[in-house]
Amino acid sequence: MGITPLLVVTTGEPAGIGPDLTLALAASWGPLEARVVAVGDPELLAARAARLSLAVRIVPLADGEAVPACRDGVLPVWSVPLRAPTEAGRLDPGNAAYVLETLDVAIVACRQGRADAMVTAPLHKGAIIEGGYPDFTGHTEYLRDACGVDEVVMLLATERTDPALRVALATTHLPLRAVADAIDAGGLRRVITILAADLQRHFGIARPRILVCGLNPHAGEDGHLGVEERDIIAPTLAAMRDEGVDLVGPLPADTLFTPRHLADADAVLAMYHDQGLPVLKYAGFGEAVNVTLGLPLIRTSVDHGTALELAASGQADAGSLRVALNVAARMARDGAPRA
Ligand SMILES: NC(=O)c1ccc[n+]([C@@H]2O[C@H](COP(=O)([O-])OP(=O)(O)OC[C@H]3O[C@@H](n4cnc5c(N)ncnc54)[C@H](O)[C@@H]3O)[C@@H](O)[C@H]2O)c1
Numbered sequence: 001m002g003i004t005p006l007l008v009v010t011t012g013e014p015a016g017i018g019p020d021l022t023l024a025l026a027a028s029w030g031p032l033e034a035r036v037v038a039v040g041d042p043e044l045l046a047a048r049a050a051r052l053s054l055a056v057r058i059v060p061l062a063d064g065e066a067v068p069a070c071r072d073g074v075l076p077v078w079s080v081p082l083r084a085p086t087e088a089g090r091l092d093p094g095n096a097a098y099v100l101e102t103l104d105v106a107i108v109a110c111r112q113g114r115a116d117a118m119v120t121a122p123l124h125k126g127a128i129i130e131g132g133y134p135d136f137t138g139h140t141e142y143l144r145d146a147c148g149v150d151e152v153v154m155l156l157a158t159e160r161t162d163p164a165l166r167v168a169l170a171t172t173h174l175p176l177r178a179v180a181d182a183i184d185a186g187g188l189r190r191v192i193t194i195l196a197a198d199l200q201r202h203f204g205i206a207r208p209r210i211l212v213c214g215l216n217p218h219a220g221e222d223g224h225l226g227v228e229e230r231d232i233i234a235p236t237l238a239a240m241r242d243e244g245v246d247l248v249g250p251l252p253a254d255t256l257f258t259p260r261h262l263a264d265a266d267a268v269l270a271m272y273h274d275q276g277l278p279v280l281k282y283a284g285f286g287e288a289v290n291v292t293l294g295l296p297l298i299r300t301s302v303d304h305g306t307a308l309e310l311a312a313s314g315q316a317d318a319g320s321l322r323v324a325l326n327v328a329a330r331m332a333r334d335g336a337p338r339a
């Protein structure tokens with residue numbers, strides 16, 4: 001591996017804005033301290049560049065060919081062929097296998113040490129499911145299974161706030177109906193352990209202070225409005241506090257996200273997706289990064305989805321992908337992934 005980290009960008013759902021954003025960055029890489037190779041269909045990328053009037057030359061690389069330094073207007077590509085013709089804005093589940101293959105290429109490259117980090121443009125979960133992968137729920141869970149680990153943690157972070165806001169999730173892509181049943185002491189302990197360790201390792205926080213949300217209104221109101229705080233969350237936090245982890249909570253989620261609480265917090269652990277992410281996206285949408293913690297490789301992503309209605313329009317904002325690349329480059333330089 002060279003001194004300049006190599007980032008692999010998966011271009012995501014071909015009908016969405018992932019190709020557009022990758023091309024927009026390739027048109028003008030900015031002060032990125034990394035080399036970048038995209039994974040996707042070169043013809044799709046060339047066609048989308050033409051549609052967007054972006055002067056970006058697509059350069060498919062041969063097996064084993066070195067990835068050059070970033071040059072404005074040049075996008076090196078590891079080629080994966082589309083499975084079906086694609087049209088901007090129109091999903092075709094026939095390309096589910098294409099999208100997953102782009103992920104597999106990036107995962108294998110990172111695991112084999114041929115790349116230093118992967119950065120994912122958005123995919124469409126529904127299209128993957130309808131394309132023959134009924135158990136698919138997201139990159140996060142796919143990476144967990146592909147890497148053979150029991151637990152990973154989704155963390156989204158923005159530096160648009162002061163201090164930076166980092167929100168991790170105890171559960172990820174579950175129907176709300178299933179959330180309460182998914183919260184147990186063992187899982188919560190695993191999530192907090194990964195979160196605390198990776199805040200140290202990747203964010204340089206020696207002893208992270210983590211605020212933990214309750215699940216129920218008013219953190220269960222002493223068991224009157226739900227028992228998960230009393231029976232699961234509070235005892236787990238107490239036991240881990242005794243082991244030296246700096247945990248606060250469970251706190252009522254409606255007032256946790258206020259300046260008084262957040263002033264000295266390094267991260268918030270929300271119990272479910274739409275408890276934590278609306279706050280994070282309200283504060284930082286367009287400039288936030290999604291990081292998967294607990295993996296034996298570095299993976300960052302954008303804070304948004306496929307925005308099909310913006311594909312090939314030139315209106316999609318590449319800010320979050322730029323942040324995801326910069327964070328991946330920093331993580332690759334600073335912290336070696338677990339073996
Ligand atoms: N990292 C990922 O792969 C990822 C992340 C989030 C959502 N998704 C998936 O994306 C699909 C669509 O999800 P959604 O509609 O809930 O969210 P979305 O982020 O695609 O769109 C939500 C709103 O934000 C706008 N928006 C999104 N990205 C933008 C950008 N870069 N610039 C300007 N405006 C932008 C859209 O136009 C829309 O109004 C779903 O399948 C979802 O699961 C994937």
Ligand SMILES: N[C@H](C(=O)O)[C@H](O)COP(=O)(O)O
Pocket residue numbers: 137138139140141273277290301302303304305
């Ligand atoms: N939960 C993420 C978000 O709302 O931004 C998004 O769905 C992406 O998840 P994966 O990285 O697991 O695909």
